[in-house]
Amino acid sequence: MDKRLMPLLPLVEKPARYTNQELNAQHKDWSETAVKVALAFPDIYDVGMGHLGFKILYALINARKDSLAERVYAPWIDLKALLEERDIPLTSLESGADLLQFDLVGFTLQHELSYSNIIAMLDLAGIPRRSKDRRETDPLIMAGGPCAFNVEPLADFLDFVVLGEGEEVIHEILSAVAKKKLGPRARDVLLEQIAQIKGVYVPQFYQPLYTEQGDFAALRALHPSAPARIEKRVVADFEHLPYPEEFVVPYVEVIHDRVMAEIMRGCTRGCRFCQAGMIYRPVRERSPQILKEQIARLADSTGYEEISLSSLSSGDYGQILPLIRDLMADYQGCGVSVSLPSLRLDSFSVELAEEIQKGRKTGLTFAPEAGTQRLRDVINKNVSEQDLKDAVQGAFQAGWSRIKLYFMIGLPTETREDLDGIVDLAHQVLRWGREFGTGQRRPEVTISVASFVPKPHTPFQWMAMDSMEVLRSKQSYLKDRLRHPGIHFSYPKVEESFLEAVFARGDRRLGNVAERAVDLGCQFDSWSSCFRFDLWMQAFEQAGIEPAAYANWEPGFFQPLPWDHLSPGLQADFLRREWDLAHKEVPTPDCRWENCSNCGVCPGLKVTNSLVEGTDLA
Amino acid sequence: MRNVLRFQFSKGPEVRFLSHLDVVRTMERALRRAHLPIAYSEGFSPRPIMSYGYALPVGILSEAEYGDFVFARKIDPDEFVVRYNQHLPQGFRVLRAERVADRTPALMRAINAASWSVLLRGQGTEEISKRLEWLQGVDSFVVKRETNKGSREIDVRPLLYAVVGVQTVDTGTVIQCYSGLGNEANLRMNELGELLGFDHLSAVITRTGQFKKVGDHYYSPLGNRG
Numbered sequence: 001m002d003k004r005l006m007p008l009l010p011l012v013e014k015p016a017r018y019t020n021q022e023l024n025a026q027h028k029d030w031s032e033t034a035v036k037v038a039l040a041f042p043d044i045y046d047v048g049m050g051h052l053g054f055k056i057l058y059a060l061i062n063a064r065k066d067s068l069a070e071r072v073y074a075p076w077i078d079l080k081a082l083l084e085e086r087d088i089p090l091t092s093l094e095s096g097a098d099l100l101q102f103d104l105v106g107f108t109l110q111h112e113l114s115y116s117n118i119i120a121m122l123d124l125a126g127i128p129r130r131s132k133d134r135r136e137t138d139p140l141i142m143a144g145g146p147c148a149f150n151v152e153p154l155a156d157f158l159d160f161v162v163l164g165e166g167e168e169v170i171h172e173i174l175s176a177v178a179k180k181k182l183g184p185r186a187r188d189v190l191l192e193q194i195a196q197i198k199g200v201y202v203p204q205f206y207q208p209l210y211t212e213q214g215d216f217a218a219l220r221a222l223h224p225s226a227p228a229r230i231e232k233r234v235v236a237d238f239e240h241l242p243y244p245e246e247f248v249v250p251y252v253e254v255i256h257d258r259v260m261a262e263i264m265r266g267c268t269r270g271c272r273f274c275q276a277g278m279i280y281r282p283v284r285e286r287s288p289q290i291l292k293e294q295i296a297r298l299a300d301s302t303g304y305e306e307i308s309l310s311s312l313s314s315g316d317y318g319q320i321l322p323l324i325r326d327l328m329a330d331y332q333g334c335g336v337s338v339s340l341p342s343l344r345l346d347s348f349s350v351e352l353a354e355e356i357q358k359g360r361k362t363g364l365t366f367a368p369e370a371g372t373q374r375l376r377d378v379i380n381k382n383v384s385e386q387d388l389k390d391a392v393q394g395a396f397q398a399g400w401s402r403i404k405l406y407f408m409i410g411l412p413t414e415t416r417e418d419l420d421g422i423v424d425l426a427h428q429v430l431r432w433g434r435e436f437g438t439g440q441r442r443p444e445v446t447i448s449v450a451s452f453v454p455k456p457h458t459p460f461q462w463m464a465m466d467s468m469e470v471l472r473s474k475q476s477y478l479k480d481r482l483r484h485p486g487i488h489f490s491y492p493k494v495e496e497s498f499l500e501a502v503f504a505r506g507d508r509r510l511g512n513v514a515e516r517a518v519d520l521g522c523q524f525d526s527w528s529s530c531f532r533f534d535l536w537m538q539a540f541e542q543a544g545i546e547p548a549a550y551a552n553w554e555p556g557f558f559q560p561l562p563w564d565h566l567s568p569g570l571q572a573d574f575l576r577r578e579w580d581l582a583h584k585e586v587p588t589p590d591c592r593w594e595n596c597s598n599c600g601v602c603p604g605l606k607v608t609n610s611l612v613e614g615t616d617l618a
Numbered sequence: 619m620r621n622v623l624r625f626q627f628s629k630g631p632e633v634r635f636l637s638h639l640d641v642v643r644t645m646e647r648a649l650r651r652a653h654l655p656i657a658y659s660e661g662f663s664p665r666p667i668m669s670y671g672y673a674l675p676v677g678i679l680s681e682a683e684y685g686d687f688v689f690a691r692k693i694d695p696d697e698f699v700v701r702y703n704q705h706l707p708q709g710f711r712v713l714r715a716e717r718v719a720d721r722t723p724a725l726m727r728a729i730n731a732a733s734w735s736v737l738l739r740g741q742g743t744e745e746i747s748k749r750l751e752w753l754q755g756v757d758s759f760v761v762k763r764e765t766n767k768g769s770r771e772i773d774v775r776p777l778l779y780a781v782v783g784v785q786t787v788d789t790g791t792v793i794q795c796y797s798g799l800g801n802e803a804n805l806r807m808n809e810l811g812e813l814l815g816f817d818h819l820s821a822v823i824t825r826t827g828q829f830k831k832v833g834d835h836y837y838s839p840l841g842n843r844g
Contacts, residue, residue, distance in 0.1 A: 010819040015635035303647030
């Protein structure tokens with residue numbers, strides 16, 4: 001920790017966020033390490049410490065002789081104000097070094113509403129915002145994570161961006177940086193080398209072109225070492241990837257504060273609204289044997305009271321039930337519980353939930369996503385009425401009394417009937433609760449309804465998001481009909497989803513807007529208490545950009561898209577085919593169990609789905 | 619009969635900003651890493667059976683925090699100290715442990731007073747000595763105390779039991795004093811600061827002991843070596 005923070009800490013909320021000295025934190029010798037990397041999370045410690053990707057990178061980088069990694073989080077607004085007032089720069093947790101002293105500063109792009117914090121963190125660190133203004137000695141600013149697949153709105157602020165899985169490419173990057181030669185143009189030469197690493201995008205080597213009407217037209221490569229299309233990285237052997245043997249154990253309460261085992265990567269369910277299901281293909285399971293070893297090491301080095309089996313859809317892991325049973329047998333005696341972060345809507349999930357929640361039946365959450373079977377077929381959420389009925393009735397019979405259901409509004413082809421479907425379902429769940437509940441507690445259902453944001457690299461990328469007006473009227477339609485004892489209705493602000501859509505579907509011109517928003521004081525946009533839509537609108541106005549032209553834009557099928565060059569490996573016509581099937585209300589089966597859907601990822605990236613032996617072909 | 623160990627531990631500068639709940643979580647995780655056989659409560663969500671004395675305010679150091687652990691089987695106190703210390707993070711240290719009888723009163727009931735050492739950096743003794751002289755003739759000192767239920771006026775003078783030393787050290791002046799602690803008669807750090815005339819946020823305050831005060835006698839919750 002930076003000593004200059006000491007006198008400020010008694011003045012701020014939760015000061016232990018900033019003090020470091022946690023168990024398993026790595027303090028490597030700066031004088032004997034060539035490459036210094038700051039892993040920068042654009043939110044507070046309490047959020048960032050739950051991020052598995054950074055735990056993996058932290059371990060990988062610190063395991064190298066020539067490199068070290070330290071952590072940096074956004075200071076909460078109270079400390080941020082004090083730092084600005086006293087001109088104290090942003091520093092890393094471990095050694096308290098200024099970010100300017102690092103060779104690489106890597107941001108993770110988890111969601112669009114974190115972008116203002118990235119710019120604010122660069123400001124706090126005294127690093128010039130734009131790549132073109134950075135000096136020879138400034139660190140290289142890199143980024144990765146899901147939003148890298150349309151990083152254009154941040155392109156001017158980032159020196160390079162990594163698409164896809166980081167475990168292999170990080171070594172190639174570190175080796176390039178370690179071999180950096182001093183001399184004039186050293187920074188440019190290094191960037192040229194990095195641009196040649198597969199999966200790496202160097203935005204400053206490209207220039208976007210626009211039509212006279214102001215539409216995005218093309219991206220012109222300005223440099224011989226800049227490939228026309230950047231394909232994402234996928235690790236060759238997920239099963240045997242190195243996995244952290246220790247996690248830093250925080251003192252303060254943070255999210256996902258537990259042993260995390262990555263049981264599976266990727267998802268091929270093929271839900272058409274889901275970007276993760278498109279960009280993280282193929283699906284790969286890790287064997288129970290290896291998982292148990294990894295969990296044992298982590299449980300031992302952390303002392304955590306909870307083990308979480310992480311993936312995009314953990315109930316789909318072939319050996320999930322035996323794995324859970326084995327873990328429960330091994331750990332229950334020492335006060336350690338097992339949890340699953342994501343459950344599907346089927347009776348099997350209830351069985352799983354029963355297994356891990358023995359006795360204590362708190363809430364159970366499912367995501368039907370849409371109110372009618374028709375619309376679920378459109379979005380390829382392969383959950384039938386029967387699944388729903390079985391799951392919810394099963395849950396009530398097993399003793400749960402609170403059910404939470406996630407839905408979206410603004411999905412393609414949605415009609416009044418689909419909204420009514422949500423309402424009917426809410427009431428139906430209550431009736432099932434009264435019929436099948438065990439009677440100890442009154443049944444309750446929470447209906448959470450998000451506004452759908454059509455994301456790049458999904459079959460719905462060609463549709464416009466519903467206007468804010470339409471979304472608000474849908475919200476109030478539902479609100480009126482869900483006013484009923486036992487039903488709770490919650491929905492995120494339309495404005496937040498709108499801003500998310502603008503940046504998700506944005507191009508490079510939005511960099512100006514983000515910059516102005518930061519200047520106007522926007523920060524921590526994903527925190528409702530901090531979100532200032534009025535300031536954002538002011539920023540759009542100042543930059544002369546109409547936000548609706550992004551969120552409510554309906555690109556033509558043959559129109560170039562600002563993210564076309566950032567490839568998750570999907571074949572050009574796959575998304576289009578899925579769009580057509582959606583509008584014909586035809587589901588596409590999961591390719592891990594049924595026919596290949598010809599998305600192009602496996603042949604294109606020379607990978608395959610890989611499931612552990614003994615998986616039931618259900 | 620249950621196997622209960624009562625122990626005293628210190629909280630150093632590395633962990634001074636941890637809240638009481640942070641400390642409890644840290645203690646639990648260290649127990650698990652050390653594979654010490656703590657007993658768990660019955661029921662659907664078993665919890666380790668442990669209890670502590672009064673929460674140390676955030677930012678304060680301590681040489682005398684206390685905890686009671688209930689173990690599933692008999693465990694030697696000295697072995698506990700050695701093994702637990704190997705697994706506690708930097709900044710925590712168990713100083714001693716004793717087996718206590720099952721019916722021993724809970725820590726909260728065995729404690730009603732604390733001793734403090736306050737380091738005022740870069741300050742001489744003159745100012746504080748004057749203040750103490752003045753304080754001797756004062757038998758009431760009313761301050762506003764903020765609580766969850768709003769603020770109320772309270773006389774804190776009787777809660778400062780004794781100032782037993784004022785010393786010059788390399789870095790400044792150290793005051794040593796005794797005060798009330800707990801539910802009945804509790805002196806807060808900002809109130810101590812107001813009484814003695816220092817800024818409690820910039821002073822380095824250490825809790826040096828916790829006691830049961832009976833008349834003018836102070837008894838330690840661990841043996842009678844206080």
